[in-house]
Amino acid sequence: MTRKVRGRRIQSLGSRFFVALSVTLLVVAAAIFVVSGVVGPMIFHAHLAQADLSDPTTVVMHAEEAFQFASTISLAVGIVIAVAVAMLVFGYLASRMNASLSRLESAATSIADGDYAVRLPRLDIGSEFEALGVAFNDMTQRLQTTEETRRRLLSDLAHELRTPIATIQAQVDGIEDGVVTAETSLPVLSSQVARLTRLSEDVVLLSRAEEHALSFEFEVGSVGDLVAETVDSLALRYRGKGVALHLDRRPTPDVVIDRARLGQVIANLLTNALTATAPGGSVHVSVANPDADHVSIEVRDTGIGIAAEQLPHLFERFYRVDQARDRDHGGFGIGLTIARAIVDGHHGRITAASNGPGTGAAFTILLPTVG
Ligand SMILES: Nc1ncnc2c1ncn2[C@@H]1O[C@H](COP(=O)(O)OP(=O)(O)O)[C@@H](O)[C@H]1O
Ligand SMILES: [Mg+2]
Known part of the structure; x- marks a missing residue:
């Protein structure tokens, strides 16, 4: 089974397992067929050749022994080949999966540490992983954009706060030093406080707007x-x-x-x-x-x-x-x-x-x- 991920057709993990299993079973069947068809009769023949065929009572005994020996050896060889092939094929698949998962894990760890620039390389192990990689990268991209917006917003905001705060500070210093009276600075102070209040209200709206999170009542x-x-x-x-x-x-x-x-x-x-x-x-x-x-x-x-x-x-x-x-x-x-x-x-x-x-x-x- 294949699946389309970002326009590319990719085989699914399930079908890769199916192919691996089919290949293993085919190799095992071929191995058993070859061993029992070629090696078995050879062993059987060699064993019988050693027997004294002039004595009919030992002929049966030797034939039984040769048969048992030949079939045990064929079966053992067949099983050894089957296990070796299965280990190779599935070991290869498991190591590919391991590599993909550890790439995913290290990317997730980087994001947890605040590095949103990280992107997942292609996870070459089936369409399910490929789709996961695409979704993961989309998520990281969004996190990165939000984080950049937040950082810029904070620095712009700090910049905007500087003027009213400096004005208020100057007035307070003036009162402390006796250079201006509280009455003369009161209108300045209250207008700057009103400005700050307006800013705080606008910034709430602005940050919602930038996150596309404004609520509407249509x-x-x-x-x-x-x-x-x-x-x-x-x-x-x-x-x-x-x-x-x-x-x-x-x-x-x-x-x-x-x-x-x-x-x-x-x-x-x-x-x-x-x-x-x-x-x-x-x-x-x-x-x-x-x-x-x-x-x-x-x-x-x-x-x-x-x-x-x-x-x-x-x-x-x-x-x-x-x-x-x-x-x-x-x-x-x-x-x-x-x-x-x-x-x-x-x-x-x-x-x-x-x-x-x-x-x-x-x-x-x-x-x-x-x-
Ligand atoms: N009708 C206008 N004629 C000339 N400049 C304008 C006009 N409307 C807006 N602007 C300019 O655009 C800027 C941004 O407007 P706005 O976002 O409403 O902010 P604010 O009104 O707080 O300055 C204003 O500071 C002004 O320089
Ligand atoms: Mg305006």
Whole structure:
């Protein structure tokens, strides 16, 4: 029996055992046949030739003795050959299995010791082992990716924590040295604490998103309603900054959405657009049905725009166009990373477009329609 492993047909371990057993039995049968057919009669003949055939009473005795001797010797030789062949064939199979298992064992030990780069070489001993090797390597690959993501996330996070902590430390030192008063530093301290709190909440979401472990509560609903609610909730902030906010809402079919999560994505796009747009500018939000299979949400602003070389990086975590300025004041550059994970969870797409600095930017979400 053969089995396909990663496109290759490989004989199973069971059929290899079957072949080994058949070969052994054939060799044994041939050995016994040859020994009893060739060696037996020769011994029988030699024995009889020594006897005195003129005396009929000893002829029978010698014939019996010759027969017994010949058959015992043939059987013994046959058994010795059979045992030797069986030991050779099965010893070879066992040593191949041993070698494969010890390769597997040493790879598993390396992984237990934290070395995820190890890969299992081909286990040349049947399709079952081959499939085990492939599954093992897939598992190791996943572990390696998760471990690398975790390590990078931790180092990025440590980097992000440095600024607010340094600011808090400076304020505390200032109070201790009597250079600043508690009252003047209180607003700074509380804004940095708020920043740290936001970071800790976002990081929980981010790490879930990166492990593809975000949970969703899907329902069939109206994207237009959701966008309108989010626009309403941010209207006051827009008015406060003097940026106009317009909503153009076309009739669209219902789609499968997680209202809370998708609402969070739209709120992030609207907040980003507000941050990027100076007073007097405007942001246009539109909900439409560009083709039968999709509903689109577009947030277009007249703000600072994005350079072409920055566009591909916007969705990377902790990425901000103006790292130095935004590290102190702005967000953490996590919003769009989470947004992409949430839109992916809806089987949709999110893209960014801009004609360059000063020309504004547009973010578009495409969601598949039901059916
Ligand atoms: N509408 C926009 N116009 C210009 N730049 C933008 C816009 N939206 C996002 N960006 C850039 O993308 C970066 C990442 O956005 P995001 O992931 O939401 O992080 P955050 O808002 O925390 O900075 C922002 O820091 C900003 O530099
Ligand atoms: Mg943001």
